[in-house]
Amino acid sequence: MSVMVNLDGVSKTYGRATVVGPITVDLRPGVIGLLGPNGAGKTTLLRLLSTALPSSTGRITIAGFDVCATHANRVAARRRLGYCPQEVTFPRGMTAFGFVEYIAVLKEWKDADTRHREVRRVLDLVDLGDRTAMKVSKLSGGQRRRLAIAQALIGAPDLLLLDEPTTGLDPEQRASLRGLLSGLAGTVLISTHQTEDVSALCDRVLVIDAGVIHFDGAVPEFLATAAGRVHLGPTASPGAVQTWKTGTGLVRSVGGQPAPDSSVVDPSVEDAYLLLRSAERTRQGVV
Template sequence: MNVPRGTVELTGVGKRYGRKHALADVDLTFDHGVTGLLGPNGAGKTTLLRIVATSIAADSGQVRLLGRDPHGSQADVTAVRRELGYLPQELGYPSDMTAFGFVEYVAVLKEWNDRERRVREVRRVLSLVDLTDQATVRVGRLSGGQRRRVGLAQALLGDPRLIVLDEPTAGLDPAQRADLRRTLSTLGHRSTVLLSTHQTEDVAALCERVVVLAGGTVRFDGAATDLVATAVGRVWLADEPGDDALVSWRTGTGRHHVVGGTPPTGADPAEPTLEDAYLLMLGPDAQRLRAPA
């Protein structure tokens, strides 16, 4: 499947909740591939994803999805939603439905009217998220991670051209997260995948592109390797935490991982991680994410 460039185009997009600017003049274009959104709580990530998922409308600016204005007409928004898969941060699950029944219910809403094809598709997406053995279990009896995978399965129905995932790895164990990475990596070859996460290791392992949001504005937009490069020469291992470090913490070796500031006496340069670069990109806001040791 060929996906046109500019699958998602946001120009001057703004959104307010009362006096708070959730997004302010955001300009972003997304094509096929996997893009990770990073940012502290309240940065605007969920608001941006909800706009792209047609769940809410922007207050200002222009939004084009799959070449259409999603709020131009009912026909436009319907056409976009037919090619959209969305996993919100919170998804309500009727506890009396089975995993299969819930995903099939969503498939019916998406107009999979041929029952034989619909059943095959539901089985396919449940297999993608490793829930074949749990298909007949009621959602209320599944673990939190399993319910999250049910939500992911419904987002993958129909092999959508645009996939929007808000915290898809929440509640998943390391093996499940690795499986999810493999699935999304494959999807990124033919679809536009946007995902929000607090797990920088997931972004480092999966995403070709990273967008850092803070205070409703874009702090960084580029390749993950380019973000890491911004932290070169600004990270050390030391015996002391560092008097003016942005953040530091004691590692399992007994030494301190020091990010930002001036190198403590006797410090050794350390190869930066994506998390280090992300914390430095946030600046003082990073102290709310990780307290100094």
């Protein structure tokens, strides 16, 4: 599969603080989940890829265009990508259709008929086809989130960058969004705290912390890091990273020494993530 994005020694520094990098990684077509704790640098990385933010060092190449080199390259890359930020501010008074059309105009969709068809297409994709004439201010939080995603889908971009897209969506809408994203042909990078979205949707997972990649691999490889380390039993495993009493009354323990009468259970992406975070804290000497 061809490389859609290449980051070569990319970093972002504010003052003396390096919040991302240096990162060197290739992104190919597929759905990639980006996990990491609050403040890990996920949004900053997506903003770097969206070309909204210049990198401090390194080179970012999108669809063959070195976006750090020239403005013309950035414009060419922007024509190939869609970006849904974590928070979108909607201009006052606009309808759902008006907002997406406004973005389409900014994206140089000059012919009105073609543009209107495209706006209707992306609104249908996010199940807002029956809300086109509604004022954005009258939409629910989840509907506004879907509207923000719709604008990123204009023109079926080769690179789709989604910052916490499922936050605030109800289970049906979350499943519907999964259906939509899994049917796309391009490279989709999703920053999320929803580990179940990663297991349901992603073929690759990147875990970052303090701006650095700590895991990069297929979801089954990530799950394998937790194999045999998650237990269910009447009591908690001594030394476990996390334990909680489940609805069945049994205690699920992630890591630690298995307690008597406990059994090994299949790990989830969340378990693998918790174990990776714990190992990283230990490595850094943080208790």
